[in-house]
Amino acid sequence: MSGEFNREQLESVLKRRFFYAPAFEIYGGVSGLYDYGPPGCALQANIVDVWRKHFILEEDMLEVDCTMLTPHEVLKTSGHVDKFADWMCRDLKTGEIFRADHLVEEVLEARLKGDKEARGEKVEEVEEDDQKKKRKKKVKEIKAVKLEDSVVEEYETILAKIDGYSGPELGDIMVKYNIGNPATGEPLEKPMAFNLMFETAIGPSGQLKGYLRPETAQGQFLNFSKLLDSNNEKMPFASASIGKSFRNEISPRSGLLRVREFLMAEIEHFVDPLDKSHAGFKSVENIKLTFWPKEVQEKGSTETSKITVGEAVRSGMVDNETLGYFLARIYLFLIKIGVNPDRLRFRQHMSNEMAHYAQDCWDAELQTSYGWIECVGCADRSAYDLTVHSARTKEKLCVRETLPEPKVVERLECQIDKKRFGPKFRKDAPKVEQWLFSRTECELEDLAKELDEKLKITVQIPETTIPEVEIPAELLKIEKVTKTEHVREYIPSVIEPSFGIGRILYSIFEHSFWSRPEDSARCVLSLPPLVAPTKVLLVPLSNHETLQPVLQVVKDKLKSKQIPFKVDDSSASIGKRYARNDELGTPFGITIDFESIKDNSVTLRERDSTLQVRGSIESVVEAIVNITYNQVSWKEGTKHLESFESKADE
Amino acid sequence: MSGEFNREQLESVLKRRFFYAPAFEIYGGVSGLYDYGPPGCALQANIVDVWRKHFILEEDMLEVDCTMLTPHEVLKTSGHVDKFADWMCRDLKTGEIFRADHLVEEVLEARLKGDKEARGEKVEEVEEDDQKKKRKKKVKEIKAVKLEDSVVEEYETILAKIDGYSGPELGDIMVKYNIGNPATGEPLEKPMAFNLMFETAIGPSGQLKGYLRPETAQGQFLNFSKLLDSNNEKMPFASASIGKSFRNEISPRSGLLRVREFLMAEIEHFVDPLDKSHAGFKSVENIKLTFWPKEVQEKGSTETSKITVGEAVRSGMVDNETLGYFLARIYLFLIKIGVNPDRLRFRQHMSNEMAHYAQDCWDAELQTSYGWIECVGCADRSAYDLTVHSARTKEKLCVRETLPEPKVVERLECQIDKKRFGPKFRKDAPKVEQWLFSRTECELEDLAKELDEKLKITVQIPETTIPEVEIPAELLKIEKVTKTEHVREYIPSVIEPSFGIGRILYSIFEHSFWSRPEDSARCVLSLPPLVAPTKVLLVPLSNHETLQPVLQVVKDKLKSKQIPFKVDDSSASIGKRYARNDELGTPFGITIDFESIKDNSVTLRERDSTLQVRGSIESVVEAIVNITYNQVSWKEGTKHLESFESKADE
Secondary structure (H helix, E strand, O other): OOOOOOHHHHHHHHHHOOOEEEOOHHHOOOOOOEEEOHHHHHHHHHHHHHHHHHHHHOOOOEEOEOOOEEEHHHHHHHOHHHHOEEEEEEOOOOOOEEEHHHHHHHHHHHHHHHHHHHOOOOOOOOOOOHHHHHHHHHOOOOOOOOOOHHHHHHHHHHHHOHHHOOHHHHHHHHHHOOOOOOOOOOOOOOOEEEEOOOEEEEOOOOOEEEEEOOOOHHHHHHOHHHHHHHOOOOOOEEEEEEEEEEOOOOOOEOHHHEOOEEEEEEEEEEEOOOOOOOOOHHHOOOOEEEEEOHHHHHOOOOOOEEEEHHHHHHOOOOOOHHHHHHHHHHHHHHHHOOOOHHHEEEEEOOOOOOOOOOOEEEEEEEEEOOEEEEEEEEEEEEOHHHHHHHHHHOOOOOEEEEEEEEEEEEEEEEEEOHHHHHHHHHHHHHHHHHHHHOOOHHHHHHHHHHHHHHOEEEEOOOOOOOOOEEEEOOOEEEEEEEEEEEEEEEOOEEEEEEEEHHHHHHHHHHHHEEEEOOEEEEEEEOOOOOOOOOOEEEEEOOOOHHHHHHHHHHHHHHHHOOOOEEEOOOOOOHHHHHHHHHHOOOOEEEEEOHHHHHHOEEEEEEOOOOOEEEEEHHHHHHHHHHHHHOOOOHHHHOOOOEEOOOOOOO | OOOOOOHHHHHHHHHHOOOEEEOOHHHOOOOOOEEEOHHHHHHHHHHHHHHHHHHHHOOOOEEOEOOOEEEHHHHHHHOHHHHOEEEEEEOOOOOOEEEHHHHHHHHHHHHHHHHHHHOOOOOOOOOOOHHHHHHHHHOOOOOOOOOOHHHHHHHHHHHHOHHHOOHHHHHHHHHHOOOOOOOOOOOOOOOEEEEOOOEEEEOOOOOEEEEEOOOOHHHHHHOHHHHHHHOOOOOOEEEEEEEEEEOOOOOOEOHHHEOOEEEEEEEEEEEOOOOOOOOOHHHOOOOEEEEEOHHHHHOOOOOOEEEEHHHHHHOOOOOOHHHHHHHHHHHHHHHHOOOOHHHEEEEEOOOOOOOOOOOEEEEEEEEEOOEEEEEEEEEEEEOHHHHHHHHHHOOOOOEEEEEEEEEEEEEEEEEEOHHHHHHHHHHHHHHHHHHHHOOOHHHHHHHHHHHHHHOEEEEOOOOOOOOOEEEEOOOEEEEEEEEEEEEEEEOOEEEEEEEEHHHHHHHHHHHHEEEEOOEEEEEEEOOOOOOOOOOEEEEEOOOOHHHHHHHHHHHHHHHHOOOOEEEOOOOOOHHHHHHHHHHOOOOEEEEEOHHHHHHOEEEEEEOOOOOEEEEEHHHHHHHHHHHHHOOOOHHHHOOOOEEOOOOOOO
16 A cells, blocks of 8 residues: 555545535534444444444353333442533633633644744644644644743653543642633633433423433443343353444544544453453463553653563553453454554553443554544453442342352351330331441441440431431440352453554554555555455446346346445446455455456456456356455455456556 | 234343343433443344345445434524424323323323223233333222223324324314323413424534434435536446444333334335336335325225235325335345234324324334334435525535537526615625525416516515515516536435334344244244354254364354354253253354264254254254345255254253
8 A cells, every 4th residue: 555644535525426525415414423324333333243243243241132211320329420520711702612631732733843943843744634624723822932851751651541540630720830721822611520421301290311322321320230140140241232322422523533422332341350261361371462561651651561461461550361362352353344454453542541440451552633632441440330320229230159069158147135225216117237238347346446436326317317326335246257158259340452443444544545656646545354334346347238147147246245346337437346345455456347248257456466366257256255254365366267358457 | 823913921031131121221221322232233234234135235325334323403494403203292291291192192002901801802902011000000090981982983093193193183182082181180281392403512602503314314315416526427226335223212111112212214215206116126026015095094995905016006096116126125134134024013203193294104114012103214205305404505406417419498597687686675685596596497487477477576585684675677587598408407305214223123032032832942043043142052962072173173164154152061951052042042053062073964953943953063054154144944945965863952
């Protein structure tokens, strides 16, 4: 492949061929919403199909399809109502709203560029999307201003850590470095949290508040017990879900990369927290991946290391085998659907980026003209989600495992004086009782100590009528009891590989787009045959009716093998017809000519090389099936066919 | 198949096997929202896959994937903001909300039942869902009250036409027949329109109002020009879309039949309004369908007629060939995925049910224990949607067709005195001008007449600053002009087959569920192999390690043919293991025994008949492929295999 990548040219092809387009375009569009046209829709369906086979079928995962509408209470418990937010700054004068981290990033990048220009250094041109470009045009920053060396260093450190700052921290940076509305230079309001969930009301009374899900994960967690039952109570196991999720982005940008409605494919792998080994690890441990661990990022360095998954797990860089296994499987999937392995890296989340409960988290990032983009996240969410939902609903979301042999254990246990409990606490009695009996071993130790020292315990118990509950020693004993346990009960940990299909799809466009060296206007999308929207273009040499019967034979043959094809019987030259389909990523072309009538032979053309071979209809279709679905190379797949020279591509 | 259908038993199986379950069940659930578990999800995916092949691939339709979030303006134009509503009645005392038509239906049905009891007639038990049952229990209607014969007749007429009443009409019925809150008998508020769309705000300012789409159609209409271009400007053509839609039902009920979030598959077939013939009509015209035309319904009769599609179109009962073609294709699709043809009828919409713009509309209704359920709609929407969006956005959504030869036509045309137009109408001038030039031929005729008679025209023009615009004859001429036209421009009509996947799926459960006569606790879901969630159950006779290598060979063979299978190596008896999978609808079982080690032979069992045959692994897998995917019968597919007698099912 050759020629400099030209995003404008790619976008023009994607638009002209209706891979995707702004939704509601005739109404002026809504930012962050896109429709997929026929080739985009087929490409997306093929990627989803490969995903389903690669993950769900090959690994026997349990697929579920849960609702997008989600009641308030569920997302309150999961933490999304309180924490699923970005920081936004308002310009009170103009009414404009900026996303704080993006604003800091853009302004500092612009200043660094000015500095480089002032120093007479070459400025690397990073391509930008229209919206960002428009905003930059307005930036009042004086161009070509030299900065202090120490300031350059500070800016670079901030940019390397930009994903890790809290709202107040961003506010401080904006004050310290005098970052305001780029168009006017005026200061902005302090960053405020803006919840990214779309809210709606469920039912006619309007009283049940709900949201559109921001991820597909919660539905899988809530169904945990049913899924465990479906899996015959065997652990570990994984569920999976493919469906739309929604985020009300403050300022959608970068085309398909930051949108408000998007297709996700998520896996929740449930595993024993004490044993995160993986039965399939051996099969992937020698695969080499490009890692960018957190320590390196925290130093402000972008240096990556290419080592095997085995080494990464053994050295402790990747927390456990299951996480390592999935990183490798993610890699294999991405390569299969057309990602360039040299433009894929695994970035570990820094400690300040991760949720407090997360054990370890890695993003598969793909390099595009917009920079490195997070396309797949792979997090160890520990037992957080199951624990909070279980606590909130009082439904056990846990695994019960028969111990190989019974175990004698000492446990602290509460004993209460039932007769006196009721009269003392009245309506609150059941709440107090329940609270006592749901304490952990560790909490009971503290309570026992308090009871021993003060002859009473004083605690706050939610949903009781009094602010503090006092339980005297006469009513409560906390003592060690010897027990024989036959069953171990635990809440599993969750390893979650989560795929943003739209982002992956866009990255594949960039990774597979090029133009022919002999004519830069002739563009090609080198999509792997497996995911290409259409596999074969049928090109009858002319519209002469004698060619129709052979054309029909080829069509029937392709249909019987379920190979998606299109016919182009327009009057354009064969070269032109192929050129159009190179833009659509169609990997194969079959030319039907007057020879075909005589001997049933046809010509097969390969998109990237424009090489042609000739053979019987039967053998040509066979070659297409093998190359498309059975991972056979062009050379191997066509070795029984004759090489063929013609001027089709002229 | 035998045994009375028992809905409770079916529901218990569907729940136990996690085909689907109420969403957020551990939080108490939200009515009208369901999650699909692994077998339900696989069944749904298979139905969608068959749909995609049957319609999109076989007919070369253009698939699109449009956003669910839709801005207010689009749905205002389409009419949904004003008209997509059900009628609800509030009980001001209790706060309860009822859907008016459902309420009238339930109360009159209960009274008719009471009448039958009083007359000593046998009362047919129609199964009801829990919610309806609960409500009925509360019904204060005195049981076993005999009604006047004339009243019975009136009730029956109302029930036959229940889908066609407006809100005020329902209100009148409620007053006339004294229908109030069934629990208390108290009167309710008059029916009020309740819009069924979920509303939300798009973007951080909260100022862009949006809705979750109530159908997938609008996205297809808005992309019409791009789609026509993708189809090389050729007409007719169809687009298609598969995705979720949303309706905020007043009182969701009947399980999967009336839900708030559901999967739809919709086709928009764009066709010349002057020529609604269909190239494929010949291939389906001899298919016999069961029709229930509107005239018969309007008489209050439920009599249907079984005639060919050809006859139906020729007699004018079905409006045109394209509509007839799709009714037949819908029939073929439904039969393929397991609908019982005897429980399928096509009901024509009555004139008062149809939107004013609709030309003709037929529903494919499936019979279930809840009655006849609309599962597919097939409407001729005429050019309505494209016309209104085009008028609103000023974007042409039309087809331009070069005429075979130029045509000389007379057309009325407006000529205005530009110089005096501006000063007279000032700011309104462009609006007035645009209004004049966008009149139809027919409207111009009226205006010309008015101008001629009164020497001025007086009209209301939207968005002008004055309520009435007066245009004097000095400023305006409307005259016949002779023109040579080379191109015909028209807005196409749309024929829309629209599938509710969840309703179809539930109906298939009912149509395929039965229990074995010898043991009514042994239930079977006779899903067609093509859509069954899992195709094969592998049953090793024992867990002895010598069986493992053969088991692996069978697994590899099935994987290579991409046949979904499960292994059950539990210690349960073979009969038990099969019984469990009969409930899951798994059509085939392969038993691996000690003979298998010697000669590589295995036993193949068929779910419905429990017949068994034996042969080599190769030939058994071959038979499964042919029966599942190549429409071969069990008898034909296994004719080379030996019949085998054993006691597997005991």
